[in-house]
Amino acid sequence: MPEPSQPAYDPLQPGEGEAIAPTGQGGPMDLALDEAESLEQSASAASGGPGSGPREKPRSLWSDAWHQLRRNPVFIISSLMILFLVIISIWPQLIASGDPLQCDLSKSQQGSSPGHPFGYDTQGCDVYTRTVYGARASITVGVCATLGAALLGSVLGGLAGFFGGWGDALLSRVADIFFGIPVVLGGLVFLSVVTSTTVWPVVGFIVLLGWPQIARIGRGSVITAKQNDYVQAARALGAGNGRMMVRHVGPNAIAPVIVVATIALGTYIALEATLSFLGVGLRPPTVSWGIDISNAAPQIRNAPHMLLWPAGALSLTVLAFIMLGDAVRDALDPKLR
Numbered sequence: 001m002p003e004p005s006q007p008a009y010d011p012l013q014p015g016e017g018e019a020i021a022p023t024g025q026g027g028p029m030d031l032a033l034d035e036a037e038s039l040e041q042s043a044s045a046a047s048g049g050p051g052s053g054p055r056e057k058p059r060s061l062w063s064d065a066w067h068q069l070r071r072n073p074v075f076i077i078s079s080l081m082i083l084f085l086v087i088i089s090i091w092p093q094l095i096a097s098g099d100p101l102q103c104d105l106s107k108s109q110q111g112s113s114p115g116h117p118f119g120y121d122t123q124g125c126d127v128y129t130r131t132v133y134g135a136r137a138s139i140t141v142g143v144c145a146t147l148g149a150a151l152l153g154s155v156l157g158g159l160a161g162f163f164g165g166w167g168d169a170l171l172s173r174v175a176d177i178f179f180g181i182p183v184v185l186g187g188l189v190f191l192s193v194v195t196s197t198t199v200w201p202v203v204g205f206i207v208l209l210g211w212p213q214i215a216r217i218g219r220g221s222v223i224t225a226k227q228n229d230y231v232q233a234a235r236a237l238g239a240g241n242g243r244m245m246v247r248h249v250g251p252n253a254i255a256p257v258i259v260v261a262t263i264a265l266g267t268y269i270a271l272e273a274t275l276s277f278l279g280v281g282l283r284p285p286t287v288s289w290g291i292d293i294s295n296a297a298p299q300i301r302n303a304p305h306m307l308l309w310p311a312g313a314l315s316l317t318v319l320a321f322i323m324l325g326d327a328v329r330d331a332l333d334p335k336l337r
Contacts (some may be wrong), residue, residue, distance in 0.1 A: 065331040075327035081320040088132055089139040096132040100125065100287045109303040119305045122295060131309045134289040137282055138317065141199050142269040145206035149268075150261040152207065153214030158253065160215070161222035162245060168219070175212035183209055183271065184278070191280040202281050206268050217260050221253035228252070259329040266321030273314050289314045 069075045088095060104124040111119045118127035160168040187205055194201040225231065231248050239248075275281030276290025277297075284291060289310040296306035 065328075068331045069327060072327050072331070074323050075331075078320045078323035078327065081316065082324060085135055085139060085317055085320070089136040092132045092136065096129045098126050098129040100130045100133040101285055102126075109299065109306070111303075111305060118309045119303070121292070121306045122299060122303075127292075127306060127309055130287055130292055131289070131313050133287045134292060134310060135313065135317070137199055137286055137288045138269050138272060138290075138314070141202055141206070141272040141282075142265045142321070144199070144203045145210060145268045145272075146261050146265040148203065148207035149210035149264070150214055150257060153211035154218040154254070154257050156211070157215030157218030158222045158245070158250065161219035162226060162241070162249060171215065171219070175215055178209060178212040181209060184274065187271075187275045188278065188280055191275060197283045197286055199282060199286070202272055202275060205275075206271060210264065210268065213264070214257055214260055218253065218257050221256045222249055225249045225253040255332040259325060259332060262328050263322055263325030266318040266325070269321070270314070270318050 102125070104120075107120045107124040108122055109120060110124075113119070116126050116128060118131060121127055121130070156171055160171040186209060190205050190208075191201060226244075226249050231244060234244055234248055272281055273288070273290035273293065276283075276288045277294040279294065281290055282288040292310040293307060293314070296303070296310070300307050
């Protein structure tokens with residue numbers, strides 16, 4: 001007689017003398033459930049389902065730079081200093097209640113006294129009040145000159161780098177001519193014939209000599225950006241020159257211009273003080289650190305406090321903008337990370 005066939009072995013069924021292990025005691029049922037849960041979690045994670053954690057959105061260049069700047073103590077310190085300078089430039093009455101043009105000759109070159117911590121200058125004017133009000137002219141010249149030079153230089157340099165040809169060659173030669181003009185000598189010649197006592201002739205002169213540097217930086221940055229694959233792809237898809245400049249090339253080429261302009265702002269403030277010291281920049285009754293330093297220089301032995309405070313304020317302002325520019329450069333340059 002044929003032997004009865006044996007049933008196929010099922011790992012989920014108990015054998016002879018076996019009992020099904022309860023759930024949680026390591027039986028075959030638990031092993032199968034664990035394996036199924038593992039496979040489900042793996043598939044859910046691969047497809048972005050409920051089992052997967054929140055995906056972190058990739059950061060752009062600007063968001064990544066801001067993320068790094070917030071953690072940079074140099075950026076924080078310089079930003080607070082600049083914020084304070086901007087506030088007192090707009091509202092100097094917040095920390096100085098006197099009049100910078102109100103002087104008393106009987107107090108000429110006197111030292112510190114209650115209510116007048118920085119003493120008096122040769123004309124008997126309060127040095128503290130003049131130091132506070134002097135920030136307005138310096139910050140105004142620096143900011144306006146930087147905006148003008150950055151706007152003019154980036155536009156001309158960007159167009160020359162994008163289109164090339166004879167326009168690029170002409171811009172390069174014109175920039176070389178301006179690079180050959182000594183800044184201080186050019187200021188003495190240009191501003192000596194100007195009779196205005198406002199800040200705008202100084203701003204115009206700095207823009208005139210400052211745009212070639214930014215134009216050269218912008219030109220090189222645009223030439224590098226337009227060779228990237230995404231620009232070539234946009235051109236192949238039929239994008240026009242204007243769209244490529246605004247949407248693709250410009251946003252990816254502006255970072256070096258921002259870095260150079262931020263550092264140059266401090267340099268322009270120092271240049272304004274130098275020209276005012278030489279007597280061809282800002283003129284009285286405008287209150288300027290350069291004018292006060294010029295008036296205090298002959299009396300440095302008799303009344304050093306007249307020179308110390310405006311010169312110290314000028315140095316801290318220039319240092320703050322240079323520190324800010326260095327921090328921005330470190331954040332926007334991937335090679336320095």
